[in-house]
Amino acid sequence: MMSLVSSFYDRADNTLVEGFLERGYVIIDVEDRSALDAMRHEIVAAACKHMEAVLPSDEDAFLNDLHDVLPVEKLNALRLGLYRAINDQSWFRPTYFRLARRALETLVGNELAMQNRINFSIQMPRDRTSLLDLHADVFSGESPYQVVEWLPLVDVESTKSMFILPRRKSEAVTARMNEFGAGGMKALYEHVKNDLIWLTVPYGSVLIFCPNFLHGNVLNEESTTRWSLNCRITGLFTPYVSPEKSLGAFYLPITPRPVTRLGMAYQQPAGFDE
Numbered sequence: 001m002m003s004l005v006s007s008f009y010d011r012a013d014n015t016l017v018e019g020f021l022e023r024g025y026v027i028i029d030v031e032d033r034s035a036l037d038a039m040r041h042e043i044v045a046a047a048c049k050h051m052e053a054v055l056p057s058d059e060d061a062f063l064n065d066l067h068d069v070l071p072v073e074k075l076n077a078l079r080l081g082l083y084r085a086i087n088d089q090s091w092f093r094p095t096y097f098r099l100a101r102r103a104l105e106t107l108v109g110n111e112l113a114m115q116n117r118i119n120f121s122i123q124m125p126r127d128r129t130s131l132l133d134l135h136a137d138v139f140s141g142e143s144p145y146q147v148v149e150w151l152p153l154v155d156v157e158s159t160k161s162m163f164i165l166p167r168r169k170s171e172a173v174t175a176r177m178n179e180f181g182a183g184g185m186k187a188l189y190e191h192v193k194n195d196l197i198w199l200t201v202p203y204g205s206v207l208i209f210c211p212n213f214l215h216g217n218v219l220n221e222e223s224t225t226r227w228s229l230n231c232r233i234t235g236l237f238t239p240y241v242s243p244e245k246s247l248g249a250f251y252l253p254i255t256p257r258p259v260t261r262l263g264m265a266y267q268q269p270a271g272f273d274e
């Protein structure tokens with residue numbers, strides 16, 4: 001009977017790992033659908049409270065059709081109000097993490113740090129206020145050792161979603177970035193636009209992507225409003241690249257293991273110092 005093993009990895013993880021390494025992102029079913037539904041319900045309820053509206057019978061339609069009932073000038077106030085009200089809830093980050101916990105443990109590690117706040121993005125059809133041009137987060141001083149957990153609250157696809165340039169193409173074009181000099185990111189976008197993947201992420205799925213690769217969004221040309229949340233997850237013991245993005249402030253430890261806790265609590269007794 002053969003009992004020896006030749007890999008440190010769990011065979012079951014291969015599809016997820018290979019897909020992520022190949023493309024730079026994965027889209028999976030959330031790992032706890034009832035937690036997602038409960039979280040979305042709380043967000044809808046908080047939005048209704050902010051708007052002084054009655055709770056809708058169809059939450060999906062309420063979110064998709066927000067532009068029918070809220071003037072675009074009031075959108076940012078709603079977004080900020082939700083950001084504050086929901087991030088104040090002690091269940092928000094643990095619930096959000098739970099939606100992708102096993103995948104994050106496989107892709108990032110089992111001792112993790114998570115961004116201290118989860119961001120809200122709401123994009124009404126043809127609203128120009130919250131666009132995020134082609135970029136890679138590392139260009140603006142983010143850690144290269146992280147993923148973004150990106151969760152839509154409604155079905156998204158095409159311009160209602162976001163785009164990413166898959167890993168190999170992104171690496172190739174980033175290496176030649178200086179050639180786009182004067183035209184900047186606009187020229188770069190023209191160069192790569194045919195290779196961009198517009199991510200189809202139905203409600204009930206979650207996207208995990210590596211923000212080292214080029215990504216962004218454009219004007220929402222669909223007829224319904226996009227709602228999405230995003231949050232950064234990194235390995236607890238990875239380099240923290242700037243004071244603004246440090247552990248204990250921007251990132252908070254979420255899953256330190258017992259040996260780490262004991263190690264951090266350990267104090268060398270006197271006499272062993274030299």
Ligand SMILES: [Fe+2]
Nearest residue numbers: 136137211215
């Ligand atoms: Fe980004």
